[in-house]
Structures are given as structure tokens and as C-alpha cells.
Amino acid sequence: MPSSKPVLAGFVPVLAGFMLVASGLVAGVLPKIDLPKDSPVAVLSADYKDSNETARGGAMLLDLHAALSLRNSSHRRIRGITLLVSAQDVTPGGKGSVTVTSLDIGPDESFPVRIDLRLLRPLQAAPSVPVQISLDGVLFEDLSFYGPDKLSSRRNMTLSEYEARRDRKYFKSLLAEGGPERLRQEMLTSLAHQEDRPSMDVQVVKGARATNFEPEKQVQFAFLQLPDAPIEPVDGMARVAGNEARAPRVEVRNRSDRAIRYLEVGWILQDHGGREFLAGSVPAELNLAPGQKSQILENTTLKFPQPHGGQPLAIDGMTGFISSVEYTDGSVWIPSRADLGTPRLQRIVAPSDEEQRLAQIYRKKGLAALVAELNRF
């Protein structure tokens, strides 16, 4: 009878090779976390459980699940953080970001950030896909900022913090005027609006028109005038074809006494059935002196795919409103609670980050926890 030892011995290098390949795959999945030496946050731990890379058809699919624990290594309280996620080998032009706002992290306190990333690339592409996670910015309690700000994180997080302060002030005033019961009613109203708010999946195609072959027409913007907005939208139009809207053009005038360097126009679309939803925003970086007019142009196409089991969207009308403004000194303007309280905007515009967070506290922990949270600020 032949001995089985040579056969078993033959399996050893095979097993070793398999383990080497497996460890290589795992190593290829792990991202490179790149924080500056003087970063106000430090990585305490990183867990990549369930991350893997598998072949699917003619492509490689990388699933990265990163649970990071970060520590505030500065002496200021952190209000928001943005991490930049990129994979140069897969999407040299595209990148992603994960932003956590409405934070209140004191010095030496830690907080979690979760990144769930999926990369799909052809099999013949480079074998290793280094995912890089870097810091784009940190916003502090005093609205000071740290970071390279490649993604305009400073502005975005500052706007979010302004909204958070506005909404906390509003809810605290309700609490002071009407007691906890008034706050409860407002929370219930907010939760109902969040649930009823219409939402659509959307595609953004840079450049020319996408794929729709229906005849294209020019549709004029109607504007919601917010009385205290520093910008007045004067005129605007966009090209519409079926479920696509593209190339918006909006003319605005600075009616304030301060120079403006950035603004955003909220873009509401109506379909043939009269339904309305917030399609997106038309931002513009400009230098607009008091009283001056300017035109905003974007050569981008928005496409709204047919919802599962639903009717394809047929765009019929458009409405615009000024949703945010940044002055040249870095201060910002956002719509007031009164502006957002108009029935039309209340139905369409999403609540702020902070209102959503407070509503979640009320839903999960109750009114007492919400009152305690408001009293922390």
C-alpha cells in the first residue's frame, strides 16, 4: 500500500500559498488612513470586519467596512468632521466623503465614524486598490476650521452649524413659551413631515444631455421670494425633456449691502400630476457686490429614473428659492424658521441635520432626553 505522507506533504505548499494569497487579498482591502501630523483628531482604533474583495463576473468587487474610532486631540470642541475617501486606481476623477455634523466632542473625547465603501473595477485593472482616507476638515465650536478643505467642507459644515444653532434656538423658545408639551407637538409635526416628504432617486450627468429622446423644451423658473434673503432671483430657465432637466440658468441680484461670494438656489420640480419635490441645488461661486446682478450657469443634467412600480416622471414646472448665501467675510445667511414654515417649503425642504438629530432623540429616548439635550447648549 503506498504511503500517504508524500500526498500530505504536497498539500503543505498549496495550503501555504492559499494562505498567502488570502492574506494578500485582505491586505489589499485595507485602506490607508492619512492624517496630518498636527491633525486635531487621531485614530484610536480601526475595525475592518466583513471587508473583502471578490470576483464578480468580469469585475472585482471590493467591500470595505471601516469602523473608526477618532479622538479629539485638540483643546477645542468639535462640531463637525469631513473625511475624504478616494481610490485613484478605480475612479481617478471621482471621490467620496463622509461628514458627521451636529457633533459636540470635547477635548480628549472619542467618537465613531463609519465608512461603508464599495468599489467595482475591471478584473484586468491593477491588482491592488489602495483606498485612501484623509482628513478634509474639522469645524470647531467657535466656527474656526482646520484642514485642506478640498471639498468645501468649511462652508458646508458652517452652514450646517448655523442651521443647528437656529433650530436649537427655535426649539428652546418653544420649550420656554409652551413647555414640554409644545415641544412634543413640534417634534411630532417634524417627524410627520420627514415621513411625508417626497424623495426621488436622481442621476447627475456632467456635460451634455443624457439619454432621453423626447423633445426638449425651455421651462421658465418661478421663484419663491424669501423676504429677508440678501439675494433676489430675477429670472431663470432650464431645458426639460421628459424626466430630465439640464443646463439651468438663473439671474440673481445682490440686494444686501455686503459683497457675496457664494450662493445656492434650491430647485423644486413639479410633474404633470402636480407633485413637487426638491430636485437639487444650483450653487455658484461668484463675487457679487451690493446691487450687482450676475448669472448662474451649470452645464449639468439631472435625470430621475423611473421608480420601481411607479410612473416615469414627466417634469412640467420648476420653482427656485435662495437656500444659502456666504458673504465675503465668511459669515453666512440661511432661511429663517419663518421662511421655512411656509406650507410649500415645509412640505418639500428637508429638515436640518440638527432638527433630524433632535427628532431622533425624541423618538428613541423620549421628551425628557430631548429637553436635556437642548439644555446642554
Add this chain to the structure above:
Amino acid sequence: MKHPNETQLALLAGGDLSLRERWRVRRHVSRCAECENDLQALRRASEQVRELAAELPKDLNWNRLAEEMQGNIRVGLAAGQAIAGFDKPAAIRRPRLGWNAGTVLACASVLFVLAFWANIPRPQAEHLAQALKRIAVHGIGNVPQQPALQQEDVVLEASSTDIEVQENGRTLSLMHPHSDGATVSVSMQGSAGVRFIDSDTGQVTTNKVYYAEQ
């Protein structure tokens, strides 16, 4: 001295000359070396013909063979006349109907192209013109070399389950857990995002994907 002609020499060599003529021609040949040489050559040729004739079948019917040869010649002449019709050039036929049909088809094609161009929506007309231009420059079946990143190829997609940037068949997606309050937002400057509440931590997280220039 008058030389005998070739026929007289050939008849002499074959033994077919009359007595009187045989005496007269022999008398000349005996005195003329040139005619003697010709006569000898004719006799050798006659001898060779006799030898070849000895190899033919003894019962060969010469009359029948002659008739068959004449018949074959007639058949060959008839076949040649029949084939000659096919070898005539096509230009001899009058192609009046072909030219007329071609003219009608050309006119119909021009009318169709004009009507199609007049009725096609402007964006499609531009698209078609660009496609024809590409074909004219690169030819059919030749894919023009594209730059590594062409902005028209980049698509951002935002849904209630994930957001992604697609570029040249490659995709980068940021996923988020199911959340009741997930809010989709896009910016015409080239970003798409989803805001959601982490049910474990209660944190407000916004995932975004961007174009290159962002």
C-alpha cells in the same frame, strides 16, 4: 536544262509516274545532283509514312473515319457560333429601365433625407451630425481614442440605499444603513449626497460623491 517540279519528283518517288514521264524524269535526275537529293528525301519520307501506316489497325475503315471527322468539324463550328453570342459586350444591350429605376431611387432617397432632417428634433439632429462627423473622421468600426477621463462619462447617482460615482465602467459607492429619514441631495456643480441618522450612535452622517473638479 529544265528541272522536274516537286509533284513529278513526288510521283516518281511513289512509283506513280507514267512510263514516258518516268523515263524522262529519271534521265534528268541521273544527271542532276540537286534533284537526286530531293528525290532521295521524298523516298525517305514515303518510307516513314509506310512504316506508320503499318502500325494502324488492319481493318480501319477510312471512309467512316473521314465521315466522323467531317461530322466533328460541323459540330465544332455550330458550337462556336452559339458561344459567340455570350461573348458579346453587355454595352450592346440598352439599359434604359436600369437608369430610370436608379434615378427614381436617388430622388426618393434625397426626399427622405430632407424630410427626416426637417422633422428630427434638434438635439437628435445634432447628435446624428456628430455621429456622422465621427464616422467621417474615424471610419465605421474604429473607436476613437478617448482621454482617460471624459466628463460626459462620469455619472453620479443618489438613491435611498447608496450613492455612487461611475467613471469609465468603474464605480465607487458609499453605502449607508437603512434609515427612515434618509435625505437625498444633489448639487449641479457635481456632487450627490445622502444624509442619514446612524441608529446606533444617533449621529447625523452625510455621504457624498463628487466629480473630479470638486
